[in-house]
Amino acid sequence: MNNFIKTYLLLLIFPAVSVSLKAQNSIKGIVLDEKQKPAISASVALLLPEDSALVKSALTGNDGNYLFSDIPSGKYVLSVSKIGYKTMYKKVSIDSALVSLDAIHLQTSAVELSEVVVTAQKPFLEQKPGKLVVNVESSATSAGSNALEVLKKVPGVIIRNDKISISGRSNVMIYIDGRSSQYTDISQVLKDVSAANISKIEVITNPGAKYDAAGGSVINIILKRNAKSGTNGSVSLSGGIGLYDKQKEGFDRNFYRVSPTINLNHRKGKINLYGNYSFNHRNWFEYNEFVRVIQSERYFQTNLFYYNMNSHVYRTGIDYYADKHNTFGFLLSGYQRSGGSDMTNHTEQSLESTGQLLNSFETINDITLKRHNYTANLNWKHVFDSSGRQLNIDADYSTFLLNNSSDITNNASSPDKKVSNQRVNNPVRLIVVKADYSQPISKTATLETGLKISYANIDNYLRFTQNGVLNTDRNDEFLYNENINAAYVNYIQKYKSWQFSGGLRAEQTIATGSSEAKEVLSRNYWQLFPSFLVSKKVNAHFAAVVQYSRRIDRPSYQQQNPFILFLDSLTYTKGNPLLKPQLTNAYKFSLTYDNLPLFSVSYNKTKDVIFDNAPKQEGNQTYTTPENLARFKNIVFELNFPIQIGKKINGYCGNQAILNHYTADYLGSKYDGKRWNWLAYWQVAYTPVTSWSIEVSGYFTTKFLTEFFTIEKQGSLGIAIQKTVWEKKGKFTLNFNDVFFSEKTKGRILYQDINVKFRQWEESRNVRLAFTYSFGNKNLNAVRARKTAADEETKRIKTK
Numbered sequence: 001m002n003n004f005i006k007t008y009l010l011l012l013i014f015p016a017v018s019v020s021l022k023a024q025n026s027i028k029g030i031v032l033d034e035k036q037k038p039a040i041s042a043s044v045a046l047l048l049p050e051d052s053a054l055v056k057s058a059l060t061g062n063d064g065n066y067l068f069s070d071i072p073s074g075k076y077v078l079s080v081s082k083i084g085y086k087t088m089y090k091k092v093s094i095d096s097a098l099v100s101l102d103a104i105h106l107q108t109s110a111v112e113l114s115e116v117v118v119t120a121q122k123p124f125l126e127q128k129p130g131k132l133v134v135n136v137e138s139s140a141t142s143a144g145s146n147a148l149e150v151l152k153k154v155p156g157v158i159i160r161n162d163k164i165s166i167s168g169r170s171n172v173m174i175y176i177d178g179r180s181s182q183y184t185d186i187s188q189v190l191k192d193v194s195a196a197n198i199s200k201i202e203v204i205t206n207p208g209a210k211y212d213a214a215g216g217s218v219i220n221i222i223l224k225r226n227a228k229s230g231t232n233g234s235v236s237l238s239g240g241i242g243l244y245d246k247q248k249e250g251f252d253r254n255f256y257r258v259s260p261t262i263n264l265n266h267r268k269g270k271i272n273l274y275g276n277y278s279f280n281h282r283n284w285f286e287y288n289e290f291v292r293v294i295q296s297e298r299y300f301q302t303n304l305f306y307y308n309m310n311s312h313v314y315r316t317g318i319d320y321y322a323d324k325h326n327t328f329g330f331l332l333s334g335y336q337r338s339g340g341s342d343m344t345n346h347t348e349q350s351l352e353s354t355g356q357l358l359n360s361f362e363t364i365n366d367i368t369l370k371r372h373n374y375t376a377n378l379n380w381k382h383v384f385d386s387s388g389r390q391l392n393i394d395a396d397y398s399t400f401l402l403n404n405s406s407d408i409t410n411n412a413s414s415p416d417k418k419v420s421n422q423r424v425n426n427p428v429r430l431i432v433v434k435a436d437y438s439q440p441i442s443k444t445a446t447l448e449t450g451l452k453i454s455y456a457n458i459d460n461y462l463r464f465t466q467n468g469v470l471n472t473d474r475n476d477e478f479l480y481n482e483n484i485n486a487a488y489v490n491y492i493q494k495y496k497s498w499q500f501s502g503g504l505r506a507e508q509t510i511a512t513g514s515s516e517a518k519e520v521l522s523r524n525y526w527q528l529f530p531s532f533l534v535s536k537k538v539n540a541h542f543a544a545v546v547q548y549s550r551r552i553d554r555p556s557y558q559q560q561n562p563f564i565l566f567l568d569s570l571t572y573t574k575g576n577p578l579l580k581p582q583l584t585n586a587y588k589f590s591l592t593y594d595n596l597p598l599f600s601v602s603y604n605k606t607k608d609v610i611f612d613n614a615p616k617q618e619g620n621q622t623y624t625t626p627e628n629l630a631r632f633k634n635i636v637f638e639l640n641f642p643i644q645i646g647k648k649i650n651g652y653c654g655n656q657a658i659l660n661h662y663t664a665d666y667l668g669s670k671y672d673g674k675r676w677n678w679l680a681y682w683q684v685a686y687t688p689v690t691s692w693s694i695e696v697s698g699y700f701t702t703k704f705l706t707e708f709f710t711i712e713k714q715g716s717l718g719i720a721i722q723k724t725v726w727e728k729k730g731k732f733t734l735n736f737n738d739v740f741f742s743e744k745t746k747g748r749i750l751y752q753d754i755n756v757k758f759r760q761w762e763e764s765r766n767v768r769l770a771f772t773y774s775f776g777n778k779n780l781n782a783v784r785a786r787k788t789a790a791d792e793e794t795k796r797i798k799t800k
Contacts, residue, residue, distance in 0.1 A: 038064025209503025232776020
């Protein structure tokens with residue numbers, strides 16, 4: 001630990017200097033099996049004798065040989081392992097330029113493969129160049145969750161009212177299997193994706209030229225994909241119930257969820273068939289409380305939503321390995337979601353000075369919604385030769401349909417009763433074609449280039465009636481067409497312990513929109529997006545990375561839609577077709593320790609910031625609309641600590657110090673909002689015996705600023721108990737979420753004549769029981785990893 005502290009302090013003082021006083025040497029040797037033949041693909045690891053920390057690892061080749069280079073002089077332990085054989089250990093002393101070791105002879109294991117108990121698992125966090133990998137399968141508290149709840153376990157991620165932010169920035173692009181969500185309601189989709197289908201999550205804070213320029217940080221949710229030959233799969237069933245005192249909270253029902261999931265894979269010869277399906281039924285609540293002061297009057301509002309939803313999520317595909325050069329694939333995926341919510345709003349109008357009640361009324365909003373999506377993907381991968389030169393071509397066709405219907409009844413204390421209905425119907429059609437080409441220039445250099453074309457057509461129709469009479473002034477139809485053309489080039493170079501990646505992406509955006517047959521927007525512009533990454537392996541433990549990227553956030557389709565949508569009689573939202581895109585320059589320096597995130601500094605500067613909820617007052621009504629208002633600066637200091645106590649306790653603890661600073665000219669005066677906040681997060685697992693584990697995870701954040709909103713401190717704590725059975729083929733997990741019911745949002749807007757306080761929370765405290773069973777062949781084949789054409793295409797509809 002003392003060596004760790006010394007090295008860490010040295011790096012902070014001299015981050016650009018790497019000095020080694022020890023000579024660099026090489027180790028080579030050969031591994032043989034029980035028949036004295038070369039052991040192919042045996043795993044060879046060079047470890048430090050003090051704590052078994054990994055220095056380097058390699059796989060033996062077809063001749064059984066292995067080689068380690070650039071090894072400092074000293075003493076080490078060599079570990080050699082292979083499935084079906086005992087792990088062999090050998091002490092090694094390095095004191096010359098080249099050390100040739102005697103042959104290592106593997107011994108077959110006396111235990112049959114089916115009897116082997118594997119105790120090692122991937123760490124929850126892994127830091128790789130340019131991205132943080134969160135291994136969801138390693139977290140017991142993820143069991144029984146949906147994808148949105150799993151994201152709360154990602155370091156730095158805060159989810160408030162279904163809106164996702166990371167390190168104080170809300171311009172987050174969500175991908176699912178490399179496919180983004182640009183034209184769908186991503187928060188609702190994530191609620192339908194079961195954690196049982198998630199393998200891992202990648203967090204890319206500064207995406208390179210290969211990624212679309214849209215969005216800030218990228219969060220890529222990777223679903224499970226089996227790599228085993230034969231027929232295999234898994235089934236899981238989870239259920240849960242909310243933990244509340246109904247009488248105390250004022251509820252008239254219980255809240256529960258149930259979600260069965262199945263994953264299947266069949267791989268034989270040149271054909272691989274795969275698919276998964278999950279059903280989710282859930283009901284939950286959301287409570288909002290607002291206090292508005294408008295001139296001399298005070299309005300106190302309470303909103304209670306009861307939601308009831310059913311969803312079906314599916315994915316099926318086939319890969320055909322035609323020959324060693326060509327692989328063809330077809331993927332069909334989609335979801336269906338139906339249900340609704342009952343909202344009851346109670347408002348009291350009184351004098352601010354005396355509290356005298358002037359009026360009271362009740363608004364009831366019955367919402368019915370239907371959503372579905374179908375996406376078909378064709379893909380072809382061509383490998384030209386053994387050098388790694390390859391071409392990937394993808395083509396996607398997607399359709400989305402969103403239907404919302406709201407029946408709003410306003411019961412005033414006076415006889416004036418109003419019944420309104422607003423129906424929104426919008427189909428979306430999306431076509432995307434993408435080609436990526438990779439060309440190795442040398443053993444250490446690669447050139448990547450690609451093209452992408454996307455077309456989106458959206459038709460949104462609003463029909464509004466009041467007391468049974470069609471209101472032609474409120475009816476509207478918004479047609480939106482968008483074409484984005486992109487090309488990129490990226491160069492990757494490795495040199496000893498250095499790695500460099502630099503690229504440039506060019507994008508053309510062509511967008512038109514019309515409301516009631518009148519053109520409301522027309523854009524055609526080109527923009528360039530440079531990026532680079534430099535990483536340095538400082539020593540056996542530490543690595544340093546410097547990154548930069550330029551990003552764009554185009555206005556979402558819904559933000560540009562000029563419709564007026566009432567939430568209740570005093571609150572509504574409307575779009576703004578005149579919005580411009582916002583541009584961000586993002587910089588980051590980071591240090592890792594044993595491939596775990598340790599320390600980083602980020603600086604992000606954005607102009608023409610889109611405030612999604614710019615508040616305005618119109619009489620006694622408050623409404624929000626998106627506006628290009630501000631300049632935004634975001635600074636983040638991050639420090640993470642791995643936790644390892646003996647062999648039974650491990651995990652991590654992280655901290656972020658975040659500065660959000662907004663400057664804007666709004667409503668005739670200057671808005672200058674600035675605030676630091678501290679965010680802490682943790683995940684610790686205790687494994688008393690091999691088949692049992694207990695995990696504690698959670699987060700806490702102090703008061704923070706987002707746009708005009710000052711949000712009070714909040715946090716959450718989760719506890720999970722997990723038991724594996726039947727030779728680890730089965731797994732039971734009992735999960736307690738938000739144990740102290742502390743995941744509540746409380747905040748305020750105080751600017752000009754706008755004075756609003758609010759409190760919000762939802763069904764977050766619950767207990768969930770999940771069971772998963774894996775079956776089938778355990779022989780592994782190489783799995784095909786790929787992305788589809790619509791990688792960045794589906795986030796920009798934000799209806800709820």
